[in-house]
Amino acid sequence: xxxxxxxxxxxxxxxxxxxxxxxxxxxxxxxxxxxxxxxxxxxxxxxxxxxxxxxxxxxxxxxxxxxxxxxxxxxxxxxxxxxxxxxxxxxxxxxxxxxxxxxxxxxxxxxxxxxxxx
Amino acid sequence: xxxxxxxxxxxxxxxxxxxxxxxxxxxxxxxxxxxxxxxxxxxxxxxxxxxxxxxxxxxxxxxxxxxxxxxxxxxxxxxxxxxxxxxxxxxxxxxxxxxxxxxxxxxxxxxxxxxx
Numbered sequence: 001x002x003x004x005x006x007x008x009x010x011x012x013x014x015x016x017x018x019x020x021x022x023x024x025x026x027x028x029x030x031x032x033x034x035x036x037x038x039x040x041x042x043x044x045x046x047x048x049x050x051x052x053x054x055x056x057x058x059x060x061x062x063x064x065x066x067x068x069x070x071x072x073x074x075x076x077x078x079x080x081x082x083x084x085x086x087x088x089x090x091x092x093x094x095x096x097x098x099x100x101x102x103x104x105x106x107x108x109x110x111x112x113x114x115x116x117x118x
Numbered sequence: 119x120x121x122x123x124x125x126x127x128x129x130x131x132x133x134x135x136x137x138x139x140x141x142x143x144x145x146x147x148x149x150x151x152x153x154x155x156x157x158x159x160x161x162x163x164x165x166x167x168x169x170x171x172x173x174x175x176x177x178x179x180x181x182x183x184x185x186x187x188x189x190x191x192x193x194x195x196x197x198x199x200x201x202x203x204x205x206x207x208x209x210x211x212x213x214x215x216x217x218x219x220x221x222x223x224x225x226x227x228x229x230x231x232x233x234x
């Protein structure tokens with residue numbers, strides 16, 4: 001099983017609908033992130049959480065909200081989806097500390113959730 | 119502000135050619151981390167390398183090599199003797215020591231196509 005799991009993997013919805021993308025992880029990491037990928041724009045940070053009680057806006061948070069239900073779960077919501085939110089969404093985790101020889105600030109990604117808003 | 123620029127949007131080569139993917143970054147931090155990720159056609163993001171700002175030693179891993187030059191704020195990635203399986207989008211990314219890593223800022227990505 002994947003260490004970082006995203007559901008759903010694919011979703012088609014209509015403008016104005018509420019959508020939730022869920023992410024769960026078994027890596028035991030404190031930090032979780034939601035990124036959005038658009039062609040030619042790379043990955044842009046939507047929200048991030050350094051622990052359960054710490055949630056921060058990223059570069060492009062407008063139109064999105066998040067919930068950190070537990071250390072292992074971080075959900076992204078689109079309260080009223082619009083077509084320009086059509087994108088590939090990635091959840092990621094990272095360790096709290098830079099560990100020499102181990103994971104060192106790198107992100108571990110889920111497999112992505114492709115969202116299409118009509 | 120931090121920024122990563124990958125000026126090459128698309129690169130196309132023929133198998134066995136060498137290819138270099140450019141990455142230029144901007145940061146005011148003196149301690150930072152640089153990364154490369156690969157995104158094959160299947161869509162997942164695969165970690166390739168992390169480099170600390172205080173370690174300018176170049177690194178080689180099989181056909182992959184990375185050239186880090188603080189003087190030019192560049193962290194370029196070279197694939198030697200490219201193969202069709204190298205076809206993917208490659209992302210360069212930057213994070214600040216103050217964030218203990220994580221919270222990566224990504225470049226726009228370079229799509230590499232290796233033709234047989």
